[in-house]
Amino acid sequence: MISQDIMIQMIDVNKWYGNFHVLKEINLTVHKGERIVICGPSGSGKSTLIRCINRLEEHQEGRIIVDGIELTKNLKNIEKIRSEVGMVFQSFNLFPHLTILQNLTFAPIWARRMPRAEAEKIATKHLERVRIPEQADKFPGQLSGGQQQRVAIARALCMNPKIMLFDEPTSALDPEMIKEVLDVMIELANEGITMICVSHEMGFAKTVANRVIFMDGGEIVEENEPNEFFNNPRWDRTQLFLSQIL
Amino acid sequence: MNTPPSWSGSSLLVFKPRPSLPAPRQTVGIIGWLRTNLFNGWFNSLLTVIALGLLWQTVPPLLSWAIFDAVWTGGSDACPPGYEGACWVFIFNKFRVLMVGLYPGDLLWRPMLAGGIFVTLAAVTVLRLMNPGKLIALWFLLPLPFYWLIAGGLGLTAVDQSLWGGLMLSLGLATIGVLISLPLGILLALGRRSNVAIVKSICVGIIEPVRGVPLITILFMASVMMPLFLPVGLNINNLLRVQIGIILFSAAYMAEVVRGGLQAISLGQYDAAKSLGLNYWKTTALIVLPQALRHVIPSLIGRCIALFKDTSLVIIVGLLDFLGMVKASAQDPEWLGHDTEAYVFCALVFWIICFSMSRYGRSLERQKEEE
Ligand SMILES: Nc1ncnc2c1ncn2[C@@H]1O[C@H](COP(=O)(O)OP(=O)(O)OP(=O)(O)O)[C@@H](O)[C@H]1O
Ligand SMILES: [Mg+2]
Numbered sequence: 040m041i042s043q044d045i046m047i048q049m050i051d052v053n054k055w056y057g058n059f060h061v062l063k064e065i066n067l068t069v070h071k072g073e074r075i076v077i078c079g080p081s082g083s084g085k086s087t088l089i090r091c092i093n094r095l096e097e098h099q100e101g102r103i104i105v106d107g108i109e110l111t112k113n114l115k116n117i118e119k120i121r122s123e124v125g126m127v128f129q130s131f132n133l134f135p136h137l138t139i140l141q142n143l144t145f146a147p148i149w150a151r152r153m154p155r156a157e158a159e160k161i162a163t164k165h166l167e168r169v170r171i172p173e174q175a176d177k178f179p180g181q182l183s184g185g186q187q188q189r190v191a192i193a194r195a196l197c198m199n200p201k202i203m204l205f206d207e208p209t210s211a212l213d214p215e216m217i218k219e220v221l222d223v224m225i226e227l228a229n230e231g232i233t234m235i236c237v238s239h240e241m242g243f244a245k246t247v248a249n250r251v252i253f254m255d256g257g258e259i260v261e262e263n264e265p266n267e268f269f270n271n272p273r274w275d276r277t278q279l280f281l282s283q284i285l
Numbered sequence: 286m287n288t289p290p291s292w293s294g295s296s297l298l299v300f301k302p303r304p305s306l307p308a309p310r311q312t313v314g315i316i317g318w319l320r321t322n323l324f325n326g327w328f329n330s331l332l333t334v335i336a337l338g339l340l341w342q343t344v345p346p347l348l349s350w351a352i353f354d355a356v357w358t359g360g361s362d363a364c365p366p367g368y369e370g371a372c373w374v375f376i377f378n379k380f381r382v383l384m385v386g387l388y389p390g391d392l393l394w395r396p397m398l399a400g401g402i403f404v405t406l407a408a409v410t411v412l413r414l415m416n417p418g419k420l421i422a423l424w425f426l427l428p429l430p431f432y433w434l435i436a437g438g439l440g441l442t443a444v445d446q447s448l449w450g451g452l453m454l455s456l457g458l459a460t461i462g463v464l465i466s467l468p469l470g471i472l473l474a475l476g477r478r479s480n481v482a483i484v485k486s487i488c489v490g491i492i493e494p495v496r497g498v499p500l501i502t503i504l505f506m507a508s509v510m511m512p513l514f515l516p517v518g519l520n521i522n523n524l525l526r527v528q529i530g531i532i533l534f535s536a537a538y539m540a541e542v543v544r545g546g547l548q549a550i551s552l553g554q555y556d557a558a559k560s561l562g563l564n565y566w567k568t569t570a571l572i573v574l575p576q577a578l579r580h581v582i583p584s585l586i587g588r589c590i591a592l593f594k595d596t597s598l599v600i601i602v603g604l605l606d607f608l609g610m611v612k613a614s615a616q617d618p619e620w621l622g623h624d625t626e627a628y629v630f631c632a633l634v635f636w637i638i639c640f641s642m643s644r645y646g647r648s649l650e651r652q653k654e655e656e
């Protein structure tokens with residue numbers, strides 16, 4: 040099913056915070072339509088890795104190529120890639136001074152110069168998709184965590200991204216809200232969008248992932264398709280980690 | 286023994302509310318208020334009695350001085366030396382100078398028109414009769430026509446700046462000071478957080494020295510020293526130099542206030558804006574600043590009040606602002622001995638303006654809390 044178009048390519052990527060080597064020799068290729076789940080202990084560099092893909096963090100060595108464009112200091116390229124890569128954060132990061140609808144139309148209007156009416160039409164469509172059209176005129180502070188995270192997903196979708204990045208989208212949520220967010224993400228996955236998701240929701244990983252990646256100490260330790268990954272982990276570190284979270 | 290009501294059969298009980306009783310006498314009305322606020326406990330009762338005594342000693346004499354024994358009509362001979370009441374005639378007589386300084390009498394309609402528009406706009410702002418965006422635009426647009434009205438030129442008789450003065454000058458310096466120093470302060474605050482080392486050091490290099498010296502020093506430097514450094518031929522008049530000094534001083538303080546607001550914005554907001562493909566300026570102008578400024582509105586209003594009061598220092602570089610005119614009027618040989626009236630009036634005007642601003646600030650704060 041997966042076409043062979045390469046969406047993301049990371050080649051020998053290294054990154055340091057000061058003297059701290061946070062990403063070590065990362066090599067990763069993601070094809071169009073692939074759904075990848077990244078897991079690993081806290082501090083292993085998962086967030087840093089996916090934040091490098093839209094250059095919220097800068098890498099120091101190696102090459103990162105997203106949809107055929109290499110990430111360099113060139114600001115125009117960075118903006119172009121960012122508007123093609125949607126990102127959802129652990130802490131939602133909605134704009135608290137704007138209504139839900141304005142949160143969704145903001146980037147299409149200001150970064151894409153889309154006419155307001157068109158942006159609102161698209162926004163309404165995505166709000167329906169995440170099942171909260173009735174909240175359009177509220178402010179983020181008036182919504183529950185699960186609703187806010189669904190708005191954040193809709194906000195990213197409004198830019199019609201080719202790739203979606205999720206950084207632990209459900210770890211700040213109360214248990215009863217996790218499902219409503221995961222359901223939306225599973226639907227997205229079924230529509231064939233390329234996605235990379237940092238998550239410890241192993242049920243989700245088994246349902247949607249083509250590949251699970253395990254990181255530890257800044258390295259990609261193991262990657263495999265979900266069944267093999269969970270049933271036959273090759274490395275001790277992976278086994279240890281899985282025994283802790285399952 | 287009561288039999289419990291039976292729900293079977295047709296004998297349904299009907300709920301009848303009991304009639305309300307009047308509240309106990311001691312908790313409502315004047316007596317209740319007195320009890321809870323002035324006489325709860327012997328200590329508070331004692332304080333109340335002392336306060337009443339003090340009021341009795343001070344308020345009646347004050348009222349008779351300010352109102353009942355005051356002279357409201359007549360000329361400079363209406364208040365003989367040694368007369369016990371306030372001589373408000375003096376203030377009426379000096380009113381024009383206090384308001385507009387030595388502005389020519391036959392052109393008075395110009396400052397009056399400007400003043401009328403100014404007061405209207407202030408009222409519209411405080412009563413929130415217009416949407417904030419338009420209001421801000423109006424405030425920034427008005428100085429130009431105002432300057433034209435006051436200074437003349439382009440068809441109006443020119444009026445030299447040495448003739449400007451009084452409250453008009455104070456308000457002018459303060460308003461233009463705020464309107465320019467706020468954006469400037471925002472830029473300085475943003476620059477101070479910049480990643481570009483040179484931008485950052487320039488901003489710190491402006492903010493810190495300016496904050497480190499009193500306004501008086503800056504006014505002196507602007508008035509006396511700046512001309513020495515200006516290239517020959519570039520002749521900036523005293524008023525403009527003083528205005529620049531005020532703007533610089535205010536901007537440094539505004540910058541620090543705004544910086545506080547910027548620090549309250551979480552990094553996640555920047556991440557979100559960046560990840561949506563927005564550049565630095567759009568993120569700053571549309572995401573970061575609206576939130577940051579909202580956080581610091583009360584302190585910004587506080588800076589405006591301080592700036593307005595600070596303008597009274599321009600007297601030391603020879604400008605006759607409101608306080609300057611008050612002082613000059615009190616020394617008029619024709620009206621000697623009326624310093625008290627002059628300064629009471631001065632204090633009253635300052636108080637009304639500053640108090641209105643501070644109430645306005647409070648109401649903005651409350652509105653923010655409700656959101
Ligand atoms: N801005 C920074 N400066 C210095 N060190 C940092 C910075 N950001 C992250 N680190 C360090 O880099 C390491 C990797 O961080 P990262 O956030 O990528 O981990 P993570 O795998 O996402 O962990 P978690 O599961 O807790 O989110 C951590 O040890 C962290 O302390
Ligand atoms: Mg993380």
